[in-house]
Amino acid sequence: MCGIVGLHLRDPDLEPRLGDMLTTMLGEMTDRGSDSAGVAVYGNTDWTPPGSATVTVLADGEDAQVLAARVSARLAAAVSGRELGATVLLSAEVDVDALATAVRTAAPEVVLVGLGTELAVLKGVGLPRELAAGFGLPGVSGWQGVGHTRMATESAVTPAGSHPFSVGPDQCIVHNGSFSNHASVRRAMARRDIHCDTLNDTEVAARFVAEQIALGAGIDEALEEMAGVLDGFYTLLVSTAEEFAVVRDPIACKPAVIAETEQYVAMASEYRAMAHLPGIAGAHLYEPEPGRVYHWHR
Amino acid sequence: MLRESATFPRTVIHEIQRAAATGIYDIRGWGAKRSLPHFDDLLFLGSSMSRYPLEGYRERCGTDVTLGTRYATKPLHLDIPVTIAGMSFGALSAQAKEALGRGASAARTSTTTGDGGMTAEERGQTSRLVYQYLPSRYGMNPVDLRKADAIEVVLGQGAKPGGGGMLLGQKISDRVARMRTLPTGIDQRSACRHPDWTGPDDLAIKILELREITGWEKPVYVKVGATRTYYDVKLAVKAGADVVVVDGMQGGTAATQDVFIEHVGIPTLAAIPQAVQALQEMDMHRKVQLIVSGGIRSGADVAKAMALGADAVAIGTAALIALGDNDPRYEAEYRALGSAAGFYDDFQDGRDPAGISTQDPELASRLDPEAAGRRLANYLHVLTMEAQTIARACGKAHLTHLEPDDLVALTLEAAAMARVPLAGTDWIPGHVGRGL
Amino acid sequence: MSPDQRVRPAHPHVIDVGETGLRETNRALQASDGTGRFLLTDPRGAHALAVGLASPDEVVIDGPTGYYTAGMNDGAHVTVNGNVGVGVAENMMSGTVRVNGSASQSAGATAHGGLLVISGDAGARCGISMKGVDIVVGGSIGHMSCFMGQAGRLVVLGDAGDALGDSLYEVHIYVRGRVASLGADCVEKDLRPEHHAELAELLDRAGVTDVTTDEFRRYGSARTLYTFDVDNAAAY
Structure with a gap:
């Protein structure tokens, strides 16, 4: 409603x-x-850099850079992290599936709420x-x-x-x-x-x-x-x-x-x-x- | 020895035969007739050593309640927490409506219009009148809206949550037809959804409109039939209600499919804790008042509903009985209709010997509105005194001070639904025990 | 009394809705004695604007409005220059509401009297449960229009959506364009001389001059659902 x-x-x-x-x-x-x-x-080229995949997650307060580093270690590729309200955008120059899989395995506790090459999803309570x-x-x-x-x-x-x-x-x-x-x-x-x-x-x-x-x-x-x-x-x-x-x-x-x-x-x-x-x-x-x-x- | 089938008892066989003969579902009045977990399955813990009771006549036990304190500039103050539920002129005779108004006014409580508009008799004899705003909008007009003391937006009722009103041709008299803008004598089929809003987001705008039309003076109630009560109460509050009315499945109706009455909705007992939980989680308990209806018969029921967290209750079927419905003095006439005093539920037929659920002038004239109103007032006073008796025994100086902790349950079902412990234990099935 | 017969001020009282706020705007309109002329500016799609008016004042709203514009109008003459949201003139008792634009769904819902004119299109459920109002729509109307229509007249210069007049009681429906489908118990009926006269009068009151009544078809209730008949069970 x-x-x-x-x-x-x-x-x-x-x-x-x-x-x-x-x-x-x-x-x-x-x-x-x-x-x-x-x-x-x-x-938006800032939130979803061209040539990169971007995944949006709800990280329950975890620092975006720390999270990016964890995913980066799993992916063996550079991952940028950006915090926007309750959501974190993670971008890397890999394909979408690879990034999403890396996020799921490196940080199974986060909730994945968006993925793609052009799409940033932001949500919150309030x-x-x-x-x-x-x-x-x-x-x-x-x-x-x-x-x-x-x-x-x-x-x-x-x-x-x-x-x-x-x-x-x-x-x-x-x-x-x-x-x-x-x-x-x-x-x-x-x-x-x-x-x-x-x-x-x-x-x-x-x-x-x-x-x-x-x-x-x-x-x-x-x-x-x-x-x-x-x-x-x-x-x-x-x-x-x-x-x-x-x-x-x-x-x-x-x-x-x-x-x-x-x-x-x-x-x-x-x-x-x-x-x-x-x-x-x-x-x-x-x-x-x-x-x-x-x-x-x- | 003849053996009756448990699966196909005589009542079931009769219904199959009736359906096969007529091709239409059974329509009747009254509420659910099946056995349900109810207030009878709860008991109060009166005071003895650990708590002190109040003296019966000398020490005051308050009964008043104020409804609509959230937004309305003119909240409704009632001397007793027992109100009369919405029943339409059309379903009931003008005399019966007037009697309800007289009885409620004498007891300084409110009564409610119904699906069919406000009659002059009713408004004239009623000091506190709640005007229902229903999907059909029969007889709805801004003049009467401004005359009302509160507005009740009806989404549904306990006898038929998700269903619309029904009034069969026998009861669409010239006057009823005129008030509803319908041809005389046709079967009225009412809508189940409002014509210009659906869902709580749109209801919020509808409530804004009703407030703007009435200058933000009048309390706006939202009435729902008990089903997904926890969510519905939260949404009513989000939509801006001052008062939420929850009608359990024992609630009555003038005419509905039997299958609806008996198979849709949840018992009143199960609905109250859901409603109270929703209000408490929103920090709205006692700020948005809760009226509970559906199967209230005695002061014990009133006290139990209030102990579970209701601010007030509403009665319908019991009020009609107090007026004179199913009176044994009409036994012969009930028999002639194929029923009996104590069983009569063919409110849809309009042939009520007691002159209540009818539009037949001869039958309706049997009900003396003054005498019937006095009986209702007597009954309301008894309900109140009974509830006070129990509250005093529990050491309460006001009915609203009753609490769930004053109650225990006799059955597992009632314990689980009412969320009070099984008597003599601290066990609430399905819930973490609160300790003794 | 029609608006032009009253002595009204030469210049309207202008209320900036955005600045004044909904409550104060409605309070000012509701307090007028019937001789008022108001111009409401900057409505910003406000809901419940100009509701509950009970005197024959003239109100012009410049701009789009939200839900329930002129709701429960009882005598006022309200004109909206812009689109209106859900339930314009809902439950109107008397007076006129003119929309120079399009209306969302449930226009004129349950209205008992008065005249509602919409120059553009009206959405779904136009005239739902109408109880005596007259509605004239310059454009087309959406599905389920005039559902359970009880009394009054509905005139549509454009097309009608699906299930027109479902479970209809006594409304007279006139449609100039195509009807996607008729609802249960709604049938086409002859347009007899009295209907031509009725239609002509409605078009005249609505200010429609460029069409003739021959271009319309009339629809009404077959009245087969008025009392239950087992042979009609499929329609329920």
């Missing part, structure tokens, strides 16, 4: 302002959920505006970003339980709503050796979609497959290194508004999150239809 925001930029001139726009969008959704919040930013400031979000550039404010329903209020959920390379899901059969789907996935870190229903959806994509599905197919398996109420915003997608359940009670201009595609739970965006007055504004996958390619 939450607020969702997302920005998919078409105009490179806007990229330096991505973090600033996303911060305002996120702050506007505070009333929809003030337990915790999170953002994901694609293509008010969205304060978290965004703590991450330094207002100043960052990028070409795509999503954010989420959470009013926790049935799982714990922790950084790990916050959205976005990123479980496949450069993939990200944020959700507003409540799945009604996630426990069964979670157990079925566990039998396929896919395990969740949290009891959050959205993580089940994220892992289900990641599994479909790993099996070769496109984002449309993956979401359609998910719609056939996961029951309940949802507005989902799904992003990858190539795509930005929105889907609502067939009943479509949870709010969603899409704004398209030549400069960007924006999506939010409420229009007011987008009211400050440049050129919004001339945007093509609409609410996504039930059960239909909307997606945009880079």
Whole structure:
């Protein structure tokens, strides 16, 4: 039960302002959920250095440099560590799988909350505006970003339980709503050796979609497959290194508004999150239809 | 010797035969009739040596409660912690609604509208009236909203959590139809979700709107049927409720599918500790008040609910009985309807001989609102005095000073659900013992 | 009394919503005696703006608003120059609400009276459980619109989404464009002379001048779900 925001930029001139726009969008959704919040930013060269893989972890207060050194020792490659709020970004010039595996083996106690070459996932407990400031979000550039404010329903209020959920390379899901059969789907996935870190229903959806994509599905197919398996109420915003997608359940009670201009595609739970965006007055504004996958390619 | 099947007793056989003959599920009133772990399975630890009791008539035991202290500028002050639950005009006759108002007002407590709007009789005879805000919004209007003393946003009720209202054609009289903007005599099917919000994030905005319309004066309650009570109470608080109402599965209804009444929800006993835990974890216990309903019958039940952490209770079925429902003097008429005094639950049919769950003018006129109201007030006083009797025995100068530690359980089920120790032990099944 | 018959100040009382705050803005509007003219600026998508108005004041809101704009309106004439969020004019009793823009879902939900005009599109569940309001939408409406509609009229110049008028009671629905699908118990009905007249009057009140009533089709309740019939069990 939450607020969702997302920005998919078409105009490179806007990229330096991505973090600033996303911060305002996120702050506007505070009333929809003030337990915790999170953002994901694609293509920030500072947070996700080009030519490197980056893994985002929740390290429970462990020093970023110490953690980087531990992973570096395992990887036999240089690893940089950067602390942003409750999260730590670890980057290395290796492939994503190698870095993720090294993190998991060198530091099994940390929770891996994002991985990819372009994606940084930041999350924490507290008010969205304060978290965004703590991450330094207002100043960052990028070409795509999503954010989420959470009013926790049935799982714990922790950084790990916050959205976005990123479980496949450069993939990200944020959700507003409540799945009604996630426990069964979670157990079925566990039998396929896919395990969740949290009891959050959205993580089940994220892992289900990641599994479909790993099996070769496109984002449309993956979401359609998910719609056939996961029951309940949802507005989902799904992003990858190539795509930005929105889907609502067939009943479509949870709010969603899409704004398209030549400069960007924006999506939010409420229009007011987008009211400050440049050129919004001339945007093509609409609410996504039930059960239909909307997606945009880079 | 004839042997009845435990799996297919006569009641089950009859229901299969009825379903096969009619093609529709069984609809009835009242609440769950199955046996459930309940307040009867708890006992109080009266004082003897380690604690001192209060004298019966001389030493005061307070009973008052203030509801809506979190945000409302005009909280609701009740002399007794027993309120009347929401029951609609439509489900009940105008006379019955008036009698509830009279009885509650005499006892200086509140009564509640229902799914069908506020009647002039009810408002006129009620000093403290809670206006329900339901998915159907029948009869909802800002004039009555401002007349109300509190607003109760209803998500569900214990008899049917997740279900909508139902009123069969027999009870949609001209007046009921007019109040609900429906054609006379049709079967009314109400929605189970509110038309303009779904989920706690949107409820927060709805509560903001209701407060803005009423100038932030009135307490806003949120009522839920008991199921995932721990989460629901937390979310009601996050959404901005002043008061949370938790209705256990023994709670009554005017008309619902029997399968819903008997198979959905959790017992009141199991719901209270979940609700209290949620409030305590948010540091909101006693700041957001908790009203518990569903199967309250005696002052002992009132005291037990409050000892478990409720700030007040609500009664529905018991209030109707006090008005005159299932009165033995109508035995012959109950028999003619295929029922009997003490068994009558066909509230949906509108043929109530007692004139309560009906819109038939002749039947309704049998209920004298003044006399019925007096009976209800008498009953409310008895509930209060009984609860005080127990509280004094436990050495408490106020009902709200009762605590879980004053209780023990007779059965393992009740001990586990109520989270109090099995009598004579310090064992709370499923929980770490608190020590003697 | 329509707004133009009242003596109103020549210049509106301007309230900057962002600066004044929601509570003070609504308090000022609610305190007016019915002769007021207000211009609300900088609404920033605020929720519950101009709610609970009970007098025939004129209120213009310049900019987008959030949920429940003009909720429970009872007599005021509210115009929003911008998009509105969920539940605009929900439970309206009387008066008018005009949206020069698009509306989110549940526009005019459970409204008992008055006129709601939306120049753009309305989202899902437009006119859900409406109880006597008249709604005129210049654009299209989303799915499940007029669900359990009880009374009033719904006019749509564009298209209607899936399950229009599901479990309908007595609302008259007029749609000019395509209807994706009709809900349970909703059927197309003849547009008789009295309906042309009713529709023409609604279009006139809404200020729609460039269409004729021949372009519409009428939908209403088949009334087969009014009392339970075992043969209709599949519709439940």
